[in-house]
Amino acid sequence: MKAFLSKPAILNVWVSAVIIAALQTAILGYMIESRAAILRNGHDVVLQTVPVDPRDLLRGDYVILSYDISTIPLDKLVDTLPQEETDAQLSVRLAKAEDGFWHVREAAFGTLPPLEDGSVVARTQPFYFYPQPSGSQTALSVEYGIERYYVPEGQGKPLEEARNAQALSVTASVSDTGVMQIRTISIDGKPLYEEPPF
Amino acid sequence: MYRARIERDFNLWVEKGLLDRAAAGAMLAEYDARPSSFSAGRVLMVLAGVLLAAAVLLLVAANWEAIPRVARVVGIIGLLWAAYLGAAFSLSRGAVAIGTALLVLATMAFGGAIALVGQMYHLSGDSADALIVWFLVACAATVLFRSGALAVLCGALGWWIFIDLVFESDASLEGNGYIFLVPVLVLIIVALVRYTGAGIARHLAYLLMLGWLGWLYTEAPEAWLAATYFGIGLVAFLLAVLPFSPLRRMADEAGAAPAFYSFALALLGLIALHMEMEYLWQDVVIGATALAVSLAGIGLAGRLNGAVRFLGYAAFAGELLFLSSETIGSILGTSGFFLISGVVVAAIAYAVIRIERRLAARPATGTEA
Structure with missing residues (x-):
């Protein structure tokens, strides 16, 4: 085993310690603040969850959430499917319907322009697209980065049951x-978890 | 360990009258006085740091919802600051072991901190992204503290990124391109090794490169790629060992590793070429090349480099057994094949003993690598 600190460091060890600890603090702070900024400045949308198959997906202490906007029917697509397998990301326009929930109005592999009609455009997580034989594919499955919600241990079950009952x-x-970031989780319209920004 | 071995040899030489007892004592005293010599306490301190860091990482799964979220974040960041400032304090007092242990603890805890913050704030992210941020911060810490232990940690994180990309993110040639970062990671780790003098991490880096090349071949199994591995490996090996090579001096500084890993790459290329071949005569040509390369490797570098010698013997024996199973084995049947294998292995053993004797008898011409 060679000496772990055989040669002198360029900077004083105290300066080094402060630089590296400040750098780590900045990275963690950036992670927290970039989420808080979305909750502060973003547009709120209310989403309907759908049952997840297999039904019992409580992994450790988070609940898997799936939404009706997670499935994009191909007839909502305003541009064409890629011809070859590729990394892809969808833009999805969400609009409020009469039932109070926001649903998919249109989607595109490219970008969608912002409109002044109250709709919002969400970006999906990147996914890998495999072309299917024509006609065999009717919808795309996507994620938005809000599919996981960590709950205190033992509290996942009621959420799972409500999710599977579509409540x-x-x-x-x-x-x-x-x-997207989760702001509130509600059962039958009553807020159960509300997320403070910090 | 080297210390025990050299003392045994000294005793033997003193008994035979080859070495003065006072000189042997002085040499051992000089060795013990070196700051880098083995100390169980120091190793245990580093181990303690690793264990504590593991405990911190396990906190990710622990049940601590009772504390408000902001307090938890402050606690995590406070822990990082305390560990780095504690390390600086220890290092400035000359307590290198404790300081190093704290540095490792803090840098490992940063990975746990990213995971914890991600979980507390429901941040869904790519695990590869988080690992890369962690790796880069660990590299910055390695440079700032010029710490060999942190360089080893960087080497391990490089492996973690590679494994995550291949097994968790299903990396492919057409994917998001992260997998092509691995050679860059290797270069960074090698640079850190040269800067800090941490020899262990060098092996992590070279093995990572070989692992990545192996992955690349499984994704694109082509004869030209296998041939390229063989060619580059052979050229690099010759550059590292031939006496008139311009790179010889640099390779020697890095010890046995450059010759060994370039030799291993050439053999990896030959194995891949075997897989590409369809006809027996092609396998025989590759096999004959492999036998020649093994012998050349032993002849050129085997005397000074035990690792290359061992790999050369292993490749030679493996290749001969493969060739005899492909050629004679199909004619003789199973029992006949075992008979011929026994004869072949005996012949190899005889040849190895002869080679070892010749290598030992020849007077040393170069300096020990």
């Missing part, structure tokens, strides 16, 4: 760049 709704905040 669970989620209010999410969408940033101008289309990133």
